[in-house]
Amino acid sequence: MPTTEIPRDHESLLRGAALRVTRPRLAVLAAVDAHPHADTDSIIRAVRESLPDVSHQAVYDVLRALTGADLLRRIQPAGSVARYEARVGDNHHHVVCRTCGAIADVDCAVGHTPCLTASDDHGFVVDEAEVVYWGTCPTCATAPPSVTASSEGHR
């Protein structure tokens, strides 16, 4: 994973979305590519490895611009901060660990937006069905239940 290389891929992505090509934007795209499902803070730290002086505000701004242009996807499971991923266009879902918050991708079980059909949509015009699988990741499942971690669920 050559992080020093300037990926022309990202540049054309930005141009294709009619967005200006700036170093913070390229760095954010690279950071999200390198760290899927990373939260904003991780992205900021990753970006600052190549651009030490970017402001957090710039990152927030870039993330919003890229999300609005459908170059990035923002996911936010309940109880978690905002996270971003570069996989867009395909409709895939996520498994979230209740214990540690780890996220993994899950391709749609049936393959072609099956859940999009709600039984009764109450007149809503539905354009997306988001599925979140809640469970326990392998690491937390095998780890011995610590006092602090196990009592998180209900006190």
Next chain:
Amino acid sequence: MPTTEIPRDHESLLRGAALRVTRPRLAVLAAVDAHPHADTDSIIRAVRESLPDVSHQAVYDVLRALTGADLLRRIQPAGSVARYEARVGDNHHHVVCRTCGAIADVDCAVGHTPCLTASDDHGFVVDEAEVVYWGTCPTCATAPPSVTASSEGHR
């Protein structure tokens, strides 16, 4: 049927969950019953109509206790604050309006936890599948786009 009460009343619900019966808790249960999908602030205001002096902290605490006892369900669509509903036990999902944030219930399309089977669970032990349908509610669909709303972002 001499002494048997319908266990629907809130007091027996609390006792059944080994929780003390207090006025704030009864008021919170009543408020959530009256306002499905209400956010914390709405619940606080509703509770204070009958108990003007409850602290917000008490409501947060009660909501956490009731959620932990599975008497309430906490839902939190991305970009929204925490909301609570009294329907528990059945696995139903939600439609969320992108514009105004309105939420409506949707019974599971297939009826018996169908989405629980992920194509590849990455070793996660999945115990729940949460589905959120994103779209536009009837009100926002018919409402003419306001100046402020249209300039928010292009989508």
Next chain:
DNA sequence: ACACTTGTCTTGAATGCTTCAAGACAGCTT
């Protein structure tokens, strides 16, 4: 009934993610 014990509520403050605002600056077009 009475006091005891434990969990609940009140008060007050802090935390942290995210956004707002105004000016400086740089990318893109002519």
Next chain:
DNA sequence: AAGCTGTCTTGAAGCATTCAAGACAAGTGT
């Protein structure tokens, strides 16, 4: 190269939620 427009920097505020410690009341046993 000049100008325009959108982007980045700086600084600070907003708001939902949580933490902490003490006061208080709901259950429980004598």
